C-alpha cells in the first residue's frame with residue numbers, strides 16, 4: 001500500500017491509467033464542443049423551399065446519370081488520355097524535383113546529421129509551409145507566374161518539399177547512431193557517412209515516401225487543373241461540371257481518375273512487396 | 283615515449299556530474315590493456331576521449347606525440363585513421379555487404395569525392411579479403427551484414443578496424459552481446475592483433491576473468507577514477523571486490539532488500 005504516491009485515482013476512487021494532464025483534457029473538451037456545434041448547426045439551416053422527396057429523387061437521378069451512364073461527349077478518348085498524361089506529368093515533375101530538393105534539406109533538418117540551429121530553422125520554416133494548403137501556394141505563385149501549370153507545379157513542389165523533408169529527416173534520424181559513430185571513428189567525413197551509411201539504410205523508406213507523395217500529388221494535380229487552370233484532366237472535369245453541366249462526362253472523368261489512383265496504389269504495393277521486402281516486414 | 287599518454291583527464295557531460303576525474307595512465311605500443319569497472323564508471327567515455335568522439339574537458343590525451351584535444355578537424359580525421367574502434371553492437375550498416383562494411387574503414391584516407399564515389403583501389407580490396415580470410419569469414423564477403431550471427435558481425439567490425447592500418451584498436455565491450463564460444467573467438471582474434479601485428483589494444487570489459495586471461499595490464503575504473511592499474515595477475519579477488527564494491531557490505535544489503 002506504500003507505492004501509491006505515484007498512483008493517480010479518478011474522482012470516483014478508481015485507479016486512472018492516463019497521466020491526466022492538461023493536453024488530454026483540452027482534447028476531450030475540443031471534441032465535445034465540436035460535436036455540440038455540429039448538432040446545433042443543423043437546427044439553424046434554412047429549410048424553406050426544400051422538398052425532401054423531390055430532392056432525394058433528383059439526387060438519385062443525377063448520381064445515376066453520373067456513375068451508371070458515363071460517356072464522353074465533348075472530347076475524344078485520345079484527348080482524354082492526353083489530358084490524363086498532362087495531369088500525371090504535373091504530379092511527376094513536382095514529386096521528382098521535390099524529392100531531390102527534400103533529400104538535401106532533410107540532411108540539414110535531421111538532428112543527428114546537422115547543427116541544432118540549422119535543423120530547428122529548417123523545421124520551423126517548413127512547418128509554416130506545410131500549414132498553408134497546396135491550393136493557396138499555387139494561388140500565391142500565380143501572382144508571379146500567372147495562373148497555369150507553372151504556378152501549379154511550383155505550389156505543389158513547395159508543399160511536397162515541406163512534406164517530404166519531414167518524412168525523410170525522420171527516416172534519417174531513425175538510423176542507428178552507433179553506425180554514424182563507427183564511421184566517424186574511422187575518420188570518414190560527413191558526406192561519406194551520408195552516402196554510405198544513411199542512404200543505404202533509408203533508401204527504401206525514401207522511395208516509399210516519394211511514391212506516396214506522388215499519389216497525393218496526382219490528386220492535387222487534378223484539383224489544380226480546375227482551380228488554377230493548370231490543364232489536364234482536372235480542367236476537363238471542371239469544364240464538364242461547371243460549364244457544360246454534363247453529368248455523364250463528369251462520371252466518366254471520375255472513373256478515369258479513380259482508375260489511375262487504383263493503378264498507382266497497386267504499383268506502390270507491388271513495389272513494396274517485390275523490391276523492399278524488409279520495409280513491409282518491419 | 284609511450285604510444286598513448288592520458289594526463290589528468292577530466293570529463294563531464296553536464297555541470298553537476300563529473301564522469302572522469304583526474305585520470306592518468308600510459309600505454310606502450312604493443313600492449314594489451316583491459317579497462318574494467320562497474321556500469322557507469324566512465325569506461326566508454328574514457329575510450330571516446332582517446333579518439334575525441336567526445337570532447338576533452340580537462341587534462342590532455344597525447345597519442346603518438348599529438349595532443350588530441352588540440353587538433354583541428356582535418357588533423358582529427360587523420361588521427362582517427364590511426365585508431366580503430368570496435369563496438370558492443372558491431373555498428374555495421376546492416377543493408378550493405380560484409381566487404382562494403384569492411385572497406386568503410388578506408389574512408390579516413392579518402393577525399394570527399396573519392397569516398398562518395400566509393401572508389402577503392404585493388405590493393406585495398408585485396409587487403410579486405412585477406413583480413414576476412416584471416417578472421418575466418420571470407421565465405422560471407424558478399425552477404426548482407428544482417429544475415430550474419432553476432433560473432434561473425436563482430437569479426438566484420440574487427441576487419442573494418444584493421445583495414446584502417448591502425449596503431450591502436452579501442453574495443454568497447456566487444457563481447458558483451460556474445461555467447462562464451464563466440465566471445466572466445468573474438469578475444470583470441472583481438473589478442474592475435476597485438477601479438478602478431480603488434481597493434482596496441484585497449485578493451486573495455488565486464489568479464490573480470492576474461493580481462494585477467496587475455497590482458498597484459500588491467501586498469502580499474504570506479505566513479506571516473508583509476509583505482510587499479512597493474513599487471514593483470516595482480517588483480518586479486520579482494521581488489522576486484524573493492525573495485526566493484528561487491529562484498530564491502532553484503533550482509534546489510536541483503537537485509538535491506540529483504541525488508542523492503
Ligand SMILES: Nc1ncnc2c1ncn2[C@@H]1O[C@H](COP(=O)(O)OP(=O)(O)OP(=O)(O)O)[C@@H](O)[C@H]1O
Pocket residue numbers: 295296301319320321322323324325326327328
Ligand atoms: N552522451 C552522454 N550525455 C550525458 N551523459 C552521459 C553520456 N554518455 C554517458 N553519460 C554518463 O556518463 C557516465 C559514464 O558513462 P559511460 O558510458 O562512460 O560508463 P561505462 O563505464 O561505459 O558504463 P557501462 O559499463 O554501463 O557501459 C554515466 O553516468 C552516463 O550516464
Ligand SMILES: [Mg+2]
Pocket residue numbers: 325326327454455
Ligand atoms: Mg560503456
